[in-house]
Amino acid sequence: MKKIILALDVYDFQKAEKLVKETSSYIDVYKVGSILFLQSGKEIIKIIKDNGKDVFLDLKFHDIPATVKGSVESAKKLGVFSLTVHSIGGEEMLKAAVSVENRPKIWAVTVLTSQITTLEEVVGRAKLAKACGIDGVISSPLEISLIKKECGKDFNVVSPGIRPAKANDDQKRVATPEIAVKAGADFIVVGRPIIESENPAEVAKSIYASTLIK
Numbered sequence: 001m002k003k004i005i006l007a008l009d010v011y012d013f014q015k016a017e018k019l020v021k022e023t024s025s026y027i028d029v030y031k032v033g034s035i036l037f038l039q040s041g042k043e044i045i046k047i048i049k050d051n052g053k054d055v056f057l058d059l060k061f062h063d064i065p066a067t068v069k070g071s072v073e074s075a076k077k078l079g080v081f082s083l084t085v086h087s088i089g090g091e092e093m094l095k096a097a098v099s100v101e102n103r104p105k106i107w108a109v110t111v112l113t114s115q116i117t118t119l120e121e122v123v124g125r126a127k128l129a130k131a132c133g134i135d136g137v138i139s140s141p142l143e144i145s146l147i148k149k150e151c152g153k154d155f156n157v158v159s160p161g162i163r164p165a166k167a168n169d170d171q172k173r174v175a176t177p178e179i180a181v182k183a184g185a186d187f188i189v190v191g192r193p194i195i196e197s198e199n200p201a202e203v204a205k206s207i208y209a210s211t212l213i214k
């Protein structure tokens, strides 16, 4: 499977559909977060799947265990490939999430990449998630190798905070796609560098090329 996940952080369904069509040669998984899900959740999920692609539902569940378990059940009915929960929800919540049978992959956010934090905090959250049966974490490229070392190579690390070139935005813990892939990222999540560019297909192509390095 290709390593880039494209974050479809756009307001309008037509724009999202166009992005899926334009970039499909380089991307196998599309991320639907709260911005697009609240506008046209089911329709865009259908379009992504009709194009033969997978959906990563990034709604970062963080609630009481019973509610999170129910949310995972509902996401499962949508047929998504993966979804997110917040590690900050704690052990009982994480265990409730994974208790759903035949569920999508569940990835736990360690600490948002827009926040400054410590390696200890991030690795502690990753270890907690692993101990609860979670499939992997969402964490910045700067933490990938340590998480892989502490949690094992089969524990997924999915990294946002990917910046091919220097950018001035809200992301704080960032690195290039090459650095993230070399560090062992299973997937990199890229949004604005592709969706806000003049030629999304070209940028997706060049980031895809940089993920093929050994």
Ligand code: C5P
Pocket (backbone or CB within 6 Å): 007, 009, 033, 058, 109, 110, 111, 112, 113, 114, 138, 139, 160, 161, 162, 171, 189, 190, 191, 192, 193
């Ligand atoms: O536009 P950009 O490349 O920064 O997009 C990153 C995406 O990854 C956004 O959709 C954001 O919600 C998501 N994300 C993140 N940090 C996390 C978890 C998810 O940036 N820890």
